[in-house]
Amino acid sequence: MIFYFFALSAAAAVLLLANPRGGANRWAAFFLACAAVGGLEGTLRVAGLPRVADASVYVNQTWTPYGILAFSLAYAEKWPKRRRHRALLQATLLIPAAATLAVTPLEPAIRVDFGLLLCWVGPYYAASCWVLLRALLTEADPRRRRARLLTTLIIVPTVLAALAFINVARAIEPDFDFFAYISVFVIYSLAMALLCVFMYGFLGVKLRLERDPLDATMEAVSSGTTMLNHTIKNEIGKISLSTLNLGHRLPDADDEARQHLAIISQSSAHLLDMVTRIHGRTKAIVLREQPHALEAVVRDCLARYADELEARGIAVSFGVLERPVLTLDAVHVREAVGNLIANAAEAMERGGRLRLTLEGNKRQVLLTVADDGPGIPKELQRRVLEPFFSTKSRADNYGLGLSYAYNVMLLSGGTLAVSSEPGRGARVTLAFPRKKQLRKE
Numbered sequence: 001m002i003f004y005f006f007a008l009s010a011a012a013a014v015l016l017l018a019n020p021r022g023g024a025n026r027w028a029a030f031f032l033a034c035a036a037v038g039g040l041e042g043t044l045r046v047a048g049l050p051r052v053a054d055a056s057v058y059v060n061q062t063w064t065p066y067g068i069l070a071f072s073l074a075y076a077e078k079w080p081k082r083r084r085h086r087a088l089l090q091a092t093l094l095i096p097a098a099a100t101l102a103v104t105p106l107e108p109a110i111r112v113d114f115g116l117l118l119c120w121v122g123p124y125y126a127a128s129c130w131v132l133l134r135a136l137l138t139e140a141d142p143r144r145r146r147a148r149l150l151t152t153l154i155i156v157p158t159v160l161a162a163l164a165f166i167n168v169a170r171a172i173e174p175d176f177d178f179f180a181y182i183s184v185f186v187i188y189s190l191a192m193a194l195l196c197v198f199m200y201g202f203l204g205v206k207l208r209l210e211r212d213p214l215d216a217t218m219e220a221v222s223s224g225t226t227m228l229n230h231t232i233k234n235e236i237g238k239i240s241l242s243t244l245n246l247g248h249r250l251p252d253a254d255d256e257a258r259q260h261l262a263i264i265s266q267s268s269a270h271l272l273d274m275v276t277r278i279h280g281r282t283k284a285i286v287l288r289e290q291p292h293a294l295e296a297v298v299r300d301c302l303a304r305y306a307d308e309l310e311a312r313g314i315a316v317s318f319g320v321l322e323r324p325v326l327t328l329d330a331v332h333v334r335e336a337v338g339n340l341i342a343n344a345a346e347a348m349e350r351g352g353r354l355r356l357t358l359e360g361n362k363r364q365v366l367l368t369v370a371d372d373g374p375g376i377p378k379e380l381q382r383r384v385l386e387p388f389f390s391t392k393s394r395a396d397n398y399g400l401g402l403s404y405a406y407n408v409m410l411l412s413g414g415t416l417a418v419s420s421e422p423g424r425g426a427r428v429t430l431a432f433p434r435k436k437q438l439r440k441e
Contacts, residue, residue, distance in 0.1 A: 005039030008032045023074040031067025034059055054110035061112055061166075062097040065124040068159060069093060072128040075151065076135035077363045081435075096120040114170040125163045129156045141417050141431060154189050161185035239264065287329040287411055291438055294365065295323050295358055297330050301337045302356070305345065313351030321359040326436045328412055336405035340369040340428050343402070347373030347426065363434050364414070370427040376420040405430070412436070 012032035019025040038060030044053035070090065073079050080086045100120075105111055132155060136148040162185070243264050302309075302316060309316055344354050352372035359366050402418070405428075409416045413433045420426035 005036045005043075008036035008039065012036065023079070024071060027067060027071035027074045031064055031071055034063040034067050038064070050109060058101065058104065058110055058112055061114075061117055061121070062100050064162075065121045065128075066093055066097055068128045068155075069124045069131075072131040076131050078131060093124075096124075114167065118167045118171045121167050122163060125159050125167075129159055132156060141415055141429075142419075143415060143417070158185040158189040287332060287408075289327045289329050289412075291325050292328055292330045292333075293323060293325050294328070294333075294367065294432070295320055297328075297334050298337055298356060298358065298367065301334055301341055304338065305341050309341075309345055309354065312345055312348065314345055314348055314354050315352075316354045317356070319355070319357045319359075321357070322365070323358075324360065324365050324432075325438045326365060326432055327438065328432070328436065329408075332408045333412070336408040336430070337367070337369070339402065339405050340430075343428075344369055344371035344373065344426070347371050352425075360434070365432040365434060365437060367430040367432070368427055369429075370425060372425045375422040375424055376418070376426050402428070 009032070012029040015025045015032070016029035037056045040056050041053045041060075044050075044056060070093065080089060100112065100117060103116065104113065132148070132152045136145065136152050139145040139148050298318065302318065306316075341354065348354070348371055354372075355368075355370045357366070357368045357370075359368075402416075406416045409430055409432075413436065415431045417429045417431070418426065419429075
């Protein structure tokens with residue numbers, strides 16, 4: 001059982017170090033630590049410390065279900081927003097554990113009544129599983145849904161096994177040797193979590209061990225274009241100076257020679273402009289967040305593109321279902337939304353309808369930009385966020401609009417999701433976390 005202790009303690013430490021400020025990670029580390037304490041029972045009894053071993057049983061059997069329920073609520077974002085209400089709920093959920101200690105005999109030994117324990121631990125475990133499953137079933141964002149699915153697969157089977165083989169079994173037979181059964185599920189959960197850490201990420205751990213490929217790509221592109229931009233500026237400076245000097249030394253040059261010099265000058269300027277624009281989209285983004293009405297930011301974008309949209313014969317609608325004031329960087333968000341509008345306009349070459357919607361739910365504020373264009377082929381949808389990838393064949397399209405918008409949303413604590421059906425247009429949804437919204441009062 002000592003392996004049980006070290007394995008769960010290590011998992012708790014990793015989760016806590018991965019994101020010490022994340023509520024879900026802190027509660028996950030808490031319940032794993034409480035569960036790990038149970039692995040010391042046998043070692044403590046062999047060491048001649050029966051009362052300490054009994055205390056470890058109490059902590060393991062009462063604080064673990066409390067921690068799992070608290071984690072589930074935090075992970076599903078079901079805690080009250082107000083700190084006072086959240087603290088009150090956390091204290092209320094602790095009452096059964098305190099009541100269990102109050103009715104547990106402490107002399108001559110600490111003996112937990114597993115029948116009484118089952119009366120509240122069963123509902124706690126069942127509620128935890130229900131909260132995780134409901135969060136999975138109601139999640140609309142594909143990336144978050146995959147993360148919730150993995151978390152549910154890792155935690156729910158082991159929680160149900162603990163309920164069956166520890167609480168129910170020991171309520172029937174107090175001396176039931178549950179470890180042989182529950183260890184299988186613990187190993188399953190640890191193996192699944194470890195696999196997910198390397199393949200998909202689990203509770204933010206992947207961000208520490210293996211960064212998101214899009215983030216790494218953007219950093220590489222930024223570094224590369226910085227060096228390229230510096231080099232090209234120097235070389236273009238030499239070309240421009242040489243062209244100017246050559247023009248002065250050839251005062252009687254014929255029209256053809258002057259035309260060639262003009263081409264060199266124009267090409268140099270175009271090359272410099274192109275590299276500067278690429279670098280501007282790939283350089284590291286530094287947010288300067290302040291309170292802004294998201295509706296006003298979007299309307300500003302629409303005003304900037306009004307002439308272009310009208311010239312293309314594109315009708316615009318903007319449905320505003322709520323008007324949140326969010327803490328955000330208006331410059332970068334405006335640019336990101338502008339990229340989405342420009343992409344949609346380019347997709348509707350023969351006109352169409354551009355639909356923007358501003359709405360929200362309990363967890364997020366959602367801004368959706370949808371078009372009536374040809375849509376994105378299924379085989380290309382997974383690549384649309386990659387830098388320099390574009391479904392358009394235009395020479396002046398660098399394929400950086402969506403990757404830039406993705407980067408802005410990532411740094412803002414939100415997400416960007418793309419959905420499309422060929423022949424039925426495309427939808428891009430920017431999801432801002434509700435915690436960015438200023439309280440109405």
